Amino acid sequence: MASIHKLLTGTCLHRNFLKPRAALHPFVGIHSADCSSSNPQKQVAPADRGSQQRKTEEGMQKHHHQEAAVDVTSPDKKPELSFDKAIRDEAMEHFRRLKDEIVAHMIGPEGRPLQEVLMEQARVVWQFRKKEDLDKWIVTSDKTIGGRSEIFLKLSKNNQSALLYGTLSSEAPQDGESSQSGYCAMISRIPRGAFERKLSYDWSQFNTLYLRVRGDGRPWMVNIKQDTEFIQRKSQMYSYFMFTRGGPYWQEVKIPFSKFFYSNHGRIRDDQRPLIVDKISSIGFTLADKVDGPFFLEIDFIGVFTDPAHTEEFAYEKSALISRLIK
Template sequence: MALVHKLLRGTYILRKFSKPTSALYPFLGVRFAEYSSSLQKPVASPGKASSQRKTEGDLQGDHQKEVALDITSPEEKPDVSFDKAIRDEAMYHFRHLKDEIVAHWRGPEGRPLHDVLLEQAKVVWQFRGKEDLDKWTVTSDKTIGGRSEVFLKMGKNNQSALLYGTLSCEAPQDGESTRSGYCAMISRIPRGAFERKMSYDWSQFNTLYLRVRGDGRPWMVNIKEDIDFFQRRNQMYSYFMFTRGGPYWQEVKIPFSKFFFSNRGRIRDVQHELPLDKISSIGFTLADKVDGPFFLEIDFIGVFTDPAHTEEFAYENSPELNPRLVK
C-alpha cells in the first residue's frame, strides 16, 4: 500500500507540472524519472517558431541534406504517458520479485541447499569496478561541522578499493560539540523487489575474513543487525582491526565471538552475541585522535568457518547485569 500511495502521489504531482524534477525521484524512482525526462520536448513560442521556420527555409536551399531542425509547433503536445511509465516501473519490480521467488525455490541465493550447507568460505564484498563501490557510502564528522575528509575510489588496476582522506580532531565551533574526529565507510543495506530491506545470513560461518593494506592506524570494524526499531538504530557490534603499514597485504581474521555490543559508541554492560542470521551492514571507522592523512586499501571482505575456533562468546554476563540469565 505504501508503494501504491507513492506512485499515485507522484502521478498527481507530475500532472500538475510539465517537467519532473529531482524532488520526484523518491516517489517514482530513477528509472521513471529518466523515462519521463527522455520524452520531454521543448515547446517554442509563436514568435520564435515563425522565425525558426524562416531560418529553416533559408538554409534548405544550400544545406538541405546537412541541416535537420526539429521544430515543435505550439499546437503539438509532447507524447508523454505517465501511466505507461508507472506500469513499466511496477513490472520491473514484479520481475525482480519473481526472480527472488524462483531463487528461493531452488535454494539460498538460487543455489542447491546441499552446496550452501557444505560451503566453508564466501566472499561477500569485493572491489573490481565502480558497481562495487556503489554498494558503499562514506561519512565523516563534517555532518556535525567537523573538518575531517574522506574519499573512496578504485585502487590500482581496479583490483581494490582505496579509502583515504584527512582526519581532524578540531571540534566544531557551534558551542555544543566538544569532540570530533572520525571517518567511516559503511556498506549499503541490500534491497530487494519494491525496495524491501534484505539481510545477510552468516549463521554457518564463525569468522570474518578481510584482505587489507593500511598505514598502521587502528580501525574499528562495526557490524549492524537488521532491526526496524528506531530506538535501536545506534546499536552495533564492534571489534578492532590493526593495520601494519608498509607495502604488503595482510589477512585479517576476526572471530564473530569477539565482537562486543555497543550503543552510540559506548560499550554496554550487558553483552549479547552477534545475531549472524540477520546482518544488515558492515562498516569501518577511524577515530584514533591522530590528526593527519590516512588510507586503507581493501581487496575483499568475506566470511569463513574456522574449525580450530570453538569459542561461542568471549564475554561474560552475570544475572545482576542481565536479568534474562536468571532461570
C-alpha cells in the same frame, strides 16, 4: 535529332558537375574529363561552366539543409510523459525482481544449488573490481556535524581493490555544542529487494569475518549491524578492532564473530549479548584514533569463512542480573 543531341550533352555535363574532377583524374588534369570534347561544335565556356557548377552546388546545399531541417525536432515540441506508464513500468520491474527472488530462493541462494551453499567453507560478500562495487558503500565523516575531517573512496589504479583515504581532524566544530570531533567512516548500504524491502545477510554457517587489507598502521573499528527489530536503531551495533600493520604488504584479517561486543552510541554496554549472524544488515569501518593527518586503507575483499579450530561461542560474560536491571 537536335533535341536528342541536346539531351545527351546536358546529361553528360550534369554528371561531370556532380563529381569532383580532381578525384577522377588527379594526374591528367581537369579539362581532360570534359564530355564536350567529343562534340567540338558545342564547347562550353569556362566562365559559364563555373557559374553552372556554383548553381548546382548551391542547389545541393539547399537540398541538404532541407533534409537536415526535417530531422531536427522543434524546441517547442516536448516528449510526451505518461505518469500512468511510469507507474506501470516501475511496478512491473518490482514484480520481476520479486519473481527472481522467489526462483532464487527455491533453487538456492544466488541461483546456486542449496547443497553447494551448505557445504561451502568461505564466501566473498564484497569485492572491489568496478564502479558498481563502490556504489554499495557510503562514506561519511564529522563534516556532518561541522568538523573538518575528509574521506574519499575510489578504485585503485589496477581496478583490483578499493582505496579509502582522506584526512582526519580532531578539531571540534565551532557551534558551541560539540566538544569532540574527528572520525571518518565507510558503511555498506542495506540491501534492498523488490518493493524496496530490506534484506539481510545470513552468515549462520560461518564463524569468522575475513578481510584482505593493506593500511598505514592505524587501528580501525569494524562495526556490524543486525536487523532483528522492527525499528532498527542506528546507534546500536557490534564492534571490534582491526589493527593494520602498514607497509607495502597485504594482510589477512580474521575476526571471529564471538569477539564482537555490543555497543550503543559508541559506548560498550554492560549488558552484553552475542551477535545474531543470520540477520546482518550492514558492516562498516570507522577511524577515530585522535591522530590528525592523512590516512589510507586499501581493501581487496570482505568475506566470511568457517574456522574449524574456533569453538568459542561468546567471549564476554553475560550477567542475568545486569540484564534484569537494565530491562
